[in-house]
Amino acid sequence: MTNRHWRKSQSEDFFIKDSRRKGYRSRSVYKLSEIDDRFNIFKNVKSVIDIGSCPGGWSDFARRRIKKGKVIAIDINEMEPIGGVTFIHGSIEDQTLQDNVFGQNNKEKFDLIISDMSPNKSGNKVSDQYKFYNIADGILEFSQNVLISKGVLVMKVFIGHGFEEFKSDLKENFERVSYFKPKSSRRESRETYVIAKNIRYN
Numbered sequence: 001m002t003n004r005h006w007r008k009s010q011s012e013d014f015f016i017k018d019s020r021r022k023g024y025r026s027r028s029v030y031k032l033s034e035i036d037d038r039f040n041i042f043k044n045v046k047s048v049i050d051i052g053s054c055p056g057g058w059s060d061f062a063r064r065r066i067k068k069g070k071v072i073a074i075d076i077n078e079m080e081p082i083g084g085v086t087f088i089h090g091s092i093e094d095q096t097l098q099d100n101v102f103g104q105n106n107k108e109k110f111d112l113i114i115s116d117m118s119p120n121k122s123g124n125k126v127s128d129q130y131k132f133y134n135i136a137d138g139i140l141e142f143s144q145n146v147l148i149s150k151g152v153l154v155m156k157v158f159i160g161h162g163f164e165e166f167k168s169d170l171k172e173n174f175e176r177v178s179y180f181k182p183k184s185s186r187r188e189s190r191e192t193y194v195i196a197k198n199i200r201y202n
């Protein structure tokens with residue numbers, strides 16, 4: 001084993017052991033925790049939607065951070081229940097689901113949307129990126145309808161095909177947009193996280 005690989009597996013080992021010790025549902029929690037440390041995303045937050053929530057690490061973290069308040073989690077896979085989290089089984093792309101849960105024209109408003117959503121990979125990088133940004137566009141539109149005007153959208157995105165277009169859409173739709181790659185995100189992964197604040201009303 002080379003030094004570099006040894007160091008990498010040592011740090012992987014740390015995240016896995018530490019998450020078990022702390023009872024986290026996923027390794028992804030470290031990423032949300034780093035984002036929170038840096039951008040204080042839960043400040044004054046009373047309602048959260050977690051898109052692509054399974055197995056529940058981020059939802060559980062959100063529930064602990066806001067204590068009282070509302071956390072809604074959505075995923076196409078089933079999620080083991082978490083006290084204080086309302087789980088909705090379905091796709092964020094489903095308009096009927098959106099109407100049923102958030103009211104026609106998305107009447108109910110939320111302070112924060114977090115999304116660690118990633119669709120299953122097909123092996124074809126271009127079509128995977130295309131599929132991802134198709135759903136991501138839907139999440140952006142949904143966030144415009146559902147967030148309060150000073151609301152925050154935290155979302156995983158993948159650098160590559162479709163990223164630049166999505167970046168300019170974000171800039172058009174939010175006043176402040178930051179990008180952040182947490183230390184706990186694998187260096188070789190093309191994922192990075194968007195923190196978008198304050199909706200722009202054109």
Ligand SMILES: C[S@@+](CC[C@H](N)C(=O)[O-])C[C@H]1O[C@@H](n2cnc3c(N)ncnc32)[C@H](O)[C@@H]1O
Nearest residue numbers: 026028052054055056057058091092116117118
């Ligand atoms: C990386 S996992 C999320 C991990 C989660 N943040 C945690 O900490 O436990 C990505 C999730 O996105 C979900 N997903 C993919 N496409 C989706 C869609 N269209 N609607 C809702 N969830 C979706 C997947 O089923 C998967 O559970």
